[in-house]
Amino acid sequence: MRLSSPWSFLFGVIALISYKVFSSLREKRRQNAEATHRGCGPCPILPKKDPLGITQFRESIRATRAERGPKYVVEKMDSMGKNVHTIQVRVLDYDLNVTRDPENAKACFSSQSNDFDIGVHRTQSWKPLLGVGIFTSQGDAWKHSRALVRPQFTTQQISDLDLAERHTRDLSNKIIAGPDGWTETMQLQPLFYNFALDTVTEFLYGYSVHAQNPDARAALPTVRGMDEPNLLELGVNFDKGKRWIEERGAFYKWYWLISSKDFDHRCREIHKLVDWFVQCRLQGGEKVEDPESTDGRKKFILLNELAKDTQNPLELRNESLSLLFAGRDTAGALLGWVFYFLARNERVFNKLRTLILEQFGPSTTSEITFAQLKACTYITHVINEVFRVAAVIPLNERVAVRDTTLPRGGGPDGSQPIFIPKGRQVLIATYAMQHRADIWGDDVEDLVPERWEGRKVGFEFIPFGAGPRSCLGQQFSLMETSYVIVRFCQRFDRIENMEEPGPIRLCHAIENRSGSGVQDRLHEAAK
Numbered sequence: 001m002r003l004s005s006p007w008s009f010l011f012g013v014i015a016l017i018s019y020k021v022f023s024s025l026r027e028k029r030r031q032n033a034e035a036t037h038r039g040c041g042p043c044p045i046l047p048k049k050d051p052l053g054i055t056q057f058r059e060s061i062r063a064t065r066a067e068r069g070p071k072y073v074v075e076k077m078d079s080m081g082k083n084v085h086t087i088q089v090r091v092l093d094y095d096l097n098v099t100r101d102p103e104n105a106k107a108c109f110s111s112q113s114n115d116f117d118i119g120v121h122r123t124q125s126w127k128p129l130l131g132v133g134i135f136t137s138q139g140d141a142w143k144h145s146r147a148l149v150r151p152q153f154t155t156q157q158i159s160d161l162d163l164a165e166r167h168t169r170d171l172s173n174k175i176i177a178g179p180d181g182w183t184e185t186m187q188l189q190p191l192f193y194n195f196a197l198d199t200v201t202e203f204l205y206g207y208s209v210h211a212q213n214p215d216a217r218a219a220l221p222t223v224r225g226m227d228e229p230n231l232l233e234l235g236v237n238f239d240k241g242k243r244w245i246e247e248r249g250a251f252y253k254w255y256w257l258i259s260s261k262d263f264d265h266r267c268r269e270i271h272k273l274v275d276w277f278v279q280c281r282l283q284g285g286e287k288v289e290d291p292e293s294t295d296g297r298k299k300f301i302l303l304n305e306l307a308k309d310t311q312n313p314l315e316l317r318n319e320s321l322s323l324l325f326a327g328r329d330t331a332g333a334l335l336g337w338v339f340y341f342l343a344r345n346e347r348v349f350n351k352l353r354t355l356i357l358e359q360f361g362p363s364t365t366s367e368i369t370f371a372q373l374k375a376c377t378y379i380t381h382v383i384n385e386v387f388r389v390a391a392v393i394p395l396n397e398r399v400a401v402r403d404t405t406l407p408r409g410g411g412p413d414g415s416q417p418i419f420i421p422k423g424r425q426v427l428i429a430t431y432a433m434q435h436r437a438d439i440w441g442d443d444v445e446d447l448v449p450e451r452w453e454g455r456k457v458g459f460e461f462i463p464f465g466a467g468p469r470s471c472l473g474q475q476f477s478l479m480e481t482s483y484v485i486v487r488f489c490q491r492f493d494r495i496e497n498m499e500e501p502g503p504i505r506l507c508h509a510i511e512n513r514s515g516s517g518v519q520d521r522l523h524e525a526a527k
């Protein structure tokens, strides 16, 4: 008997569906048996509003677009019960776990870090921009990247306060007070992003892009075979490129559905700029650097150090670009949030300013040392508290590289371990963890830096990640943030929020920045 082709097609489809259903049931049975064998309890499953979980998926995308993504995660978890801290979510044919339990975060990042790695979705979503580097690689490739980059972040190398001073001055020069001492209402956020970009480009490449003050740009040397790069557009290209990456990441395993000519264009432009820096170094040697910033001293340039280990232009592009990507937006967002909250918390600002004036004096040209910055604990407490309330990185992720467990979240009271099959994605909801009243107290939504006095920090607060893949730029960004805080507190004695009342807007595109920016006016202290 010969089957006509429509029949063959139908049989083919039925056979494929049957195979899928059968293998999924068999896998489910295997997972249940494994869970029982490992003493795991069932993890609460977020109820679906439709059989495929599409409504949930759309809701979460809408919440992100409405600048309330991190809050949406809290609401969803609370809807399962205030004491439920780990849940399972099904979207189409895809299961993932979301946790706000510090014990589970510890397992993913540290105590069971061999069982977890970053997911292939992150790798694939980010790769068009970042290539294969420290942020996007897994396993041995990541170990290689980390070994290459890590030595560049010793205390000595990151404590170049001259770098912070010059760029803080450029930032401060953008803020002009009138005869009554007050500035106009200012949108400070772009200034902080420019500051972060200027600082990190100089740290990495020896040349600042001088986004804050384009007039200060030095003439660039000629690089054989390359056009002069467009320094002006770097910030915009980053912003737009990152939006695409975030969208791709939000689509999980369907990241490939999101692609666009604009994304390709942004990636190409950023690559052109970084390739120029790389070629400049490879052709010109170590001495090529921005004459604006040298003062005749030999200064640390990260690209020079990387180039001692590898001359591969693609590797130099990918690793340095990963750092540029990591260093600009996170640091810009953090500074933005600091001044967003200081303008809304007069008591905190006044206390901070008094302590800073005691320690550093009132002059904006006084010398600031790395040791002094570290010793001023109230600055650290303010930064920690801003991190806690706003969460610059509100969501992190890991994927199980083998069948494993997480220590908590199973059984009726969530105290039993849960089974995590190989390939399962776990979202570590740091914002949600930092907004748990049972951990932080009933004033969890308020900015209270004093809660950090004598507090031992555990996995409930991991703004820089934790374990083997923790942030390499932590000290660098804390140093530059503290530096700006000191200089601002020396120069201004009042900061006022000028934004209309309304809910906080959490604009989450990898990092979380204020969706309404930082609309403040500042008052210059009498000299």
Ligand code: HEM
Pocket: 118, 134, 135, 146, 149, 200, 322, 323, 324, 326, 327, 328, 330, 331, 334, 392, 393, 396, 397, 462, 463, 464, 465, 466, 468, 469, 470, 471, 472, 473, 474, 476, 477
């Ligand atoms: C406020 C500032 C910053 C925050 C909140 C932050 C946060 C983080 C977090 C949460 C991670 C862990 C990612 C994960 O677990 O997968 C991370 C990794 C990383 N960060 Fe940062 N970061 C900041 C600034 C910087 C700066 C200034 C640099 C460098 C110039 C930097 C370089 C890196 C690198 C290289 C990694 C990857 C480490 C690895 O995978 O081995 N970060 N950062």
